Each structure stands twice: as C-alpha cells, then as structure tokens.
Amino acid sequence: MAKVLMKGNEAIGEAAIRAGCRNFFGYPITPQSEVPEYLSRRFPEVGGTYVQAESEVAAINMLYGGAGVGKRVLTTSSSPGISLMSEGISYIAACELPVVLVNIVRGGPGLGGILPAQSDYHQATRGIGHGDFRLLVLAPASVQEAVNLIYEAFDLADRYRNPVLILGDGMIGQMMEPVEFPPMRPLDSLPEKPWAATGMKDRPQNVINSLYLNEHELNAHNFKLKAKYDQVAREQVRFETWRCDGDLDVLVVAFGTMARIVKTALADFNAAGGRGGVFRPITLWPYPHEQLRETARRAKKVLVIEMNTGQMIDDVRMALGPDREVGFFGRTGGVVPTPDDVLAAIGEVTGKGAAR
Amino acid sequence: MDEALRYRPRNRLLIIVGNFGSGKTEVAVNLALDLARSQSVCIADLDLVNPYFRCREAQEEMEALGIRVVYPKGEYRAADLPILLPEVRGAVGDPERLAILDVGGDDAGARVLSALADTIVAREHDLLMVVNANRPFTADVPGCARMKEAIESSSRLRVTGVISNTHLMEETDAGTVRAGITLARSFAASEGIRFECAVADRGRAEELAAEGERGPFLVIERKMLPPWLTRGATAGSGWFRRGA
Structure with missing residues (x-):
C-alpha cells in the first residue's frame, strides 16, 4: 500500500480500524481531539459505532460494556481525561477485559497546558487506578510506530485479557509523517471470546463483575492476575538501542519523541569524536530493566532525559x-528540549565539549 | 527558477483554506515571505481550531522582513481559545497592504470566515484551497469537491482557486509533486476554478520545470519543524522552531 501523510491522531484512528476495532467511546480534549474527529468521519464508512460520551467517566464505562460483550473497543484522551477514567480502568483490569487506551499527554498537573509532555509516566506505569493491577504500556516515537503499536495493541489486549495503554505526547498526536498502514483485519478473523457476555443460550453463564466479598476469593483473584502480569513481563519487553555498540562515554535513556531529539544531539556529539548511544524503552511496563542494566555496563555515564521533572528515572x-x-x-509543561539543550546536558555529564 | 514560472497572485487579499493538515500554514508563511520582497504584507493567523502548527510560530522570521503578523499575543499565544482579533477585520479592509489570512482546517476552521464575509466580499479577493493528495479525504476529485463544498458552506464564501501542495515530507520526489498537480488541475477544471500554483521545494520545482511543467511554482522552505529536525535553536518556550 502506498504511503499517506497522516497526523498521529488520525493515524491512530485508522490503525484501530485496520485492527478490527469498530467501537469508539470518548470525549474530546486537546491535543487528541483529531482521533474522535477522524473516527466520527471514518466509522460510518466501515460500519463502526462512534459515541461521544457526556464525559470521560461515561466513556470508560461504555468501554467496559463494549469489551464485556466481546467487541474490540478504543478510547483516546489526554492527561486530565485519563485521570477521570481511573476508576473504570481499574474495574476493566479487575474483570480482565481487553481494551485499548491512548493517552496523548499534555503538560500537567491539574488543567496544566495543551503542549506536549511526558509527565504521566508514573500514572501510566504505577498508578492509573486503585488496586493491584498492571497495564501494558507502549510508547511510540513516530507516527509509523504508533500505527504499528495500536494495530498490535488489540491483539495483546485480547491475548492477555488486559487493558493496553499507548502513551504518546502532543507531538505524536499532532505531527504529520508519511505512514504505511497494515492490511484491514477481516472481522471474522478476530479471536473467539468464549468468556464474553453475549447471551447465554446453551452454555454456562458468563459473569463480568469485579466485586469479591469473600476475602479468600479476592486474594486468589489477585494472585491469578499477578501470574498473568509475570507472564507479560517475561514475554513482552521491548526496547530499541541506538549506537550502543562497544564502550560508551554516555548512554542516554529516553522514551517516545524525546529519544528522537536525543539522537539528533548524539549524532553531533559522536561526529565530534564522542561515543554516545540511546536506550529507548518501547514497553514502559514491563520495563526492560535487565536489558538496560546490560547496556549500561559499557557506558561511563548514564543520563536520563524526559519531558518531566524525573519519573522514568525511578525505573x-x-x-x-x-x-x-x-x-x-528534563523540561516540562510544553517546553520541549532542543537538540542543543540536550547536547549541553550531555556535555555537562561527560565533561566533553558541547560547544559547536 | 525562471522568474516567468514564479507564482504571482492576482489579488491582494488571499484567504488560504483547505482540509486539516493540507499545508495551509506552510503555504501562507512561505507566500508571505516571498511577496514581502516586493511589497508590504500582512498575515493574520486565523486558526482558531487547532493550537499546534500555527503561523504565529514563524512570527520572528516574518517580522524581521517587515511583515505584519496578527495573532493573539501574550498568554493566549498557545491557548486553544476561539479568539478573533478586531485587527483581522482591519487587515482585511486595509487596501495599503497585501493581506494573507491563514485559516484553520476543514469546514470547522473555515467557519470563522463567515463572521468576516461582509468585509471580505467588499474587496477583490481570492479564496485559495490548498490540496495535498496524500492526505485522507482529498485523494481524488470527488473528495476535494466535498471538502470545497463544506468549506464554502461554512465560510459563506466561494473558493476561487486551488493550490497544489502534494508532498510526503522528506520522502517527496518529483513524481509525488507531479501526481498532485495532475489531481489539482482536474479538480480545478471540474469545478470551474483556477489552478493557482504548485508548491515544491527548489530541487523538485527545478526538476519539474526542466521537464516542461509550466507551474507556476511557489518555491518553499519548510518552516514548521519538529524539534529533532532543528539545530542551533535556543532554549526557551515553544516546542518547535525554525531550522538554523
């Protein structure tokens, strides 16, 4: 298929359609509103259902229902909207329902601003809702990668019966890049969901509920979830290394679009005789802890760069x-570090001239 | 590039419309920079619907060339608020300066024009629709026609010309531009409007001119860049700037 030029938000919508998603529930918020805008236009052409809910709280509970009857469902939002969905995400994880969530992060806390940020890392990987559960969290660095990850996210959600979150930033949502889409997934090729509440007929009753008043049952349920998360951690760790061969003066750890800015800066650093590489986690949960430890062994210095005040640095x-x-x-609130800012930070850590 | 192939607009009030992401801002900014070499120019940022990639981002470069740039200043610079400045009406009605209005995308972005339609129609003007054939919804003549109709109905104005801006960012070759010109010409012919010009960078424009393409061409340099394509930018607010 020929390449087309898409804004990240539009591409996310189209990739979901290609993956067999025909149900979107959401509420507009900058900088992700082009996803609902695009889907409200495209869904009628492919027989999909687009519902603009009255709020994010309503939207996430519509996802709960849609996933519960076995449909591939999507919602997209930006930081404050994701916070509003918190309770519903916990219910969905508790009921082991496959849903795909997208957070196109804007500056916070609070209402914050509308420009790009990475300040929802903790929320995404640690605290998106109450209780003992995990999300698979995928962080694309380009529009093409966003397309590929969304396409796959629906399969991951179905395979593990768990919510999958795509964590982008305002740049991923708003910038335009050439992309190629994967083929349209035939709806009859989607996995069977024998657990779904589709009308019981002659099979045993399927119940989708997260209430366990018996403490031993709830304890057992939590350990069942834990075993699943351990399996995800064994099977799904993804990362990219860039210019990481041999010994390094500096290893920069960055995720998403920030890693692209770092690469531009390191290209200059390396051209001036330095040796710098990038470690870019693609799964923020499960985090590539071991792979990072191995790579960092060969680096004199390790520098973390994020569009926040220091969150991934914990991992x-x-x-x-x-x-x-x-x-x-780090920089926050929509101030995106330039390659020159990054080069200066690298110079400070390595003691090697950042001057150009 | 042969001067005879260079795009010269016929009117002094140019309103740039088109679908979301068609390249209106790149076209408007480059057109302003080109025309400012020979005359007094004012550009108004009328994108009220999307807070990213607006022409206010190239403000410094334009003001250095004496171009008057009208956009909400101060704390509202990065707001997603529908602020329509009274200066815009002034710019539209000012015969002393060539005025370019950079309008928001789709029919939603063009709606703001209906509030200015009375002032606009009182002056000789062109409503120019930017088309990129590689964008969703405007890949063929019927798609372009639907977009044109939606923009006309929300703006209460008539599209008078089409600007071909078909590209694939860094992956653009002469064939990409040529395919776009073919689409734009068929669209213009079927709607009875003018083919205004083809947009391309210098290399692509010269290649096509050598093949005999008569254009005219608006030769552009990309102004709206993601941070990883900028070098020599200084620290500060904002998340993309001009390349060094």
Whole structure:
C-alpha cells in the first residue's frame, strides 16, 4: 500500500480500524481531539459505532460494556481525561477485559497546558487506578510506530485479557509523517471470546463483575492476575538501542519523541569524536530493566532525559542499583528540549565539549 | 527558477483554506515571505481550531522582513481559545497592504470566515484551497469537491482557486509533486476554478520545470519543524522552531 501523510491522531484512528476495532467511546480534549474527529468521519464508512460520551467517566464505562460483550473497543484522551477514567480502568483490569487506551499527554498537573509532555509516566506505569493491577504500556516515537503499536495493541489486549495503554505526547498526536498502514483485519478473523457476555443460550453463564466479598476469593483473584502480569513481563519487553555498540562515554535513556531529539544531539556529539548511544524503552511496563542494566555496563555515564521533572528515572535507578550514578535533564509543561539543550546536558555529564 | 514560472497572485487579499493538515500554514508563511520582497504584507493567523502548527510560530522570521503578523499575543499565544482579533477585520479592509489570512482546517476552521464575509466580499479577493493528495479525504476529485463544498458552506464564501501542495515530507520526489498537480488541475477544471500554483521545494520545482511543467511554482522552505529536525535553536518556550 502506498504511503499517506497522516497526523498521529488520525493515524491512530485508522490503525484501530485496520485492527478490527469498530467501537469508539470518548470525549474530546486537546491535543487528541483529531482521533474522535477522524473516527466520527471514518466509522460510518466501515460500519463502526462512534459515541461521544457526556464525559470521560461515561466513556470508560461504555468501554467496559463494549469489551464485556466481546467487541474490540478504543478510547483516546489526554492527561486530565485519563485521570477521570481511573476508576473504570481499574474495574476493566479487575474483570480482565481487553481494551485499548491512548493517552496523548499534555503538560500537567491539574488543567496544566495543551503542549506536549511526558509527565504521566508514573500514572501510566504505577498508578492509573486503585488496586493491584498492571497495564501494558507502549510508547511510540513516530507516527509509523504508533500505527504499528495500536494495530498490535488489540491483539495483546485480547491475548492477555488486559487493558493496553499507548502513551504518546502532543507531538505524536499532532505531527504529520508519511505512514504505511497494515492490511484491514477481516472481522471474522478476530479471536473467539468464549468468556464474553453475549447471551447465554446453551452454555454456562458468563459473569463480568469485579466485586469479591469473600476475602479468600479476592486474594486468589489477585494472585491469578499477578501470574498473568509475570507472564507479560517475561514475554513482552521491548526496547530499541541506538549506537550502543562497544564502550560508551554516555548512554542516554529516553522514551517516545524525546529519544528522537536525543539522537539528533548524539549524532553531533559522536561526529565530534564522542561515543554516545540511546536506550529507548518501547514497553514502559514491563520495563526492560535487565536489558538496560546490560547496556549500561559499557557506558561511563548514564543520563536520563524526559519531558518531566524525573519519573522514568525511578525505573532506571531500579535497573542499575543504588551504586550507579544517574544524571537527569528534563523540561516540562510544553517546553520541549532542543537538540542543543540536550547536547549541553550531555556535555555537562561527560565533561566533553558541547560547544559547536 | 525562471522568474516567468514564479507564482504571482492576482489579488491582494488571499484567504488560504483547505482540509486539516493540507499545508495551509506552510503555504501562507512561505507566500508571505516571498511577496514581502516586493511589497508590504500582512498575515493574520486565523486558526482558531487547532493550537499546534500555527503561523504565529514563524512570527520572528516574518517580522524581521517587515511583515505584519496578527495573532493573539501574550498568554493566549498557545491557548486553544476561539479568539478573533478586531485587527483581522482591519487587515482585511486595509487596501495599503497585501493581506494573507491563514485559516484553520476543514469546514470547522473555515467557519470563522463567515463572521468576516461582509468585509471580505467588499474587496477583490481570492479564496485559495490548498490540496495535498496524500492526505485522507482529498485523494481524488470527488473528495476535494466535498471538502470545497463544506468549506464554502461554512465560510459563506466561494473558493476561487486551488493550490497544489502534494508532498510526503522528506520522502517527496518529483513524481509525488507531479501526481498532485495532475489531481489539482482536474479538480480545478471540474469545478470551474483556477489552478493557482504548485508548491515544491527548489530541487523538485527545478526538476519539474526542466521537464516542461509550466507551474507556476511557489518555491518553499519548510518552516514548521519538529524539534529533532532543528539545530542551533535556543532554549526557551515553544516546542518547535525554525531550522538554523
């Protein structure tokens, strides 16, 4: 298929259609509103159902229902909207329902701003709702990668019967890049869901509910979920290394679009005789702790760069242990570090001239 | 590039419309920079619907060339608020300066024009629709026609010309531009409007001119860049800037 030029948000919508998703429930919020805009236009052409809910709280509960009857369902939002969905996401994880969520992150906390940020890392990987559960969290760095990850996210959600979150930032949502789409998934090729509440007929009753008043049953349910998350952690860790061969002056750890800015800066650093590489986690949960530890062994310095005041750095510290010094550079609220800012931070950590 | 192939608009009030992501802002900014070499130019950022990639981002470069840039200043610069400045009406009605209105995408973005329609129709103007054939919904003549009709009905104005802006970012070759010109010409012919010009970077435009393509061409340099394509930018607010 020929390449087309798509905004990230539009591409996310089209990739969901290609993956066999025909149900979207959501509420507009900058900078992700083009996803509902696009789907409200495209869904009628492919027989999909687009519902603009009265709020994010309503939307996430519509997802709960849609996933419960076995449909591939999607919602997209941005930071404050995701916070509103928190309770419903916990219910969905508790009921082991496959849904795909997208957070196109904007500056926070609170109402914050509308420009790109990565300040929902903790929320995505640690605290998106109450209780003992995990989301698979995937962080694309380009529009094409967003398409590929969304397409796959529906399969991952079905395979593990768990919510999958795509964590992008305002740049992923808003920028235009050439993309190629995977083929349209025939709806009759989607996996069977014998657990879904589709009308019982002559099979045993399927119940979708997260209330366990018996403490032993709830305890057992939590350990069943835990075993599933352990399996995900064994099977789904993804990351990219860039210019990480041999010994390094500096290993920069960055995710999403930030990693692209770091690559531009490191290309200059390396051209001037430095040796720098990027470690980019693609799954933020499960985090590639072991792979990072291995790669960092060959680096004199480790520097974390994020569009927040330091969140993923917790995972980097967890990977590298307390004896390893970890540098940090960050900007927030829509201030995106430039390649020159990054080069200066690298210069400070390595003591190697950042001057151009 | 041969001067004879260079795009010269016939009117002094140019309103740039088109679907979301068709490249209106790149076209408007590059057109303003080109025309400012020979005359007094004002550009108004009328994108009220999307807070990203608006022409206010290229403000410094334009003001350095004496172009008057009208957009909400101060704390509202990065707001997603529907602010329509009274200066816009002034710019539309000012015969001293060539005025370019950079309008928001789709029919939703063009709706703001209906509030200005009375002032606009009082002056000789062109409503120019930017088309990128690689964007969803405007890949063929019927798609372009639907977009044109939606923009006309929400703006209460008539599209008078089409600007071919078909590209694939860094992956654009002469064939990409040529295919876009073919689409734009058929669209213009079927709607009875003018084919205004083809947009391309210098390399692509010269390649096509050498093949005998008569254009005219608006030769552009990309102004709206993601941060990883900018070098030599200084620290500060905003999340993309001009390349060094």
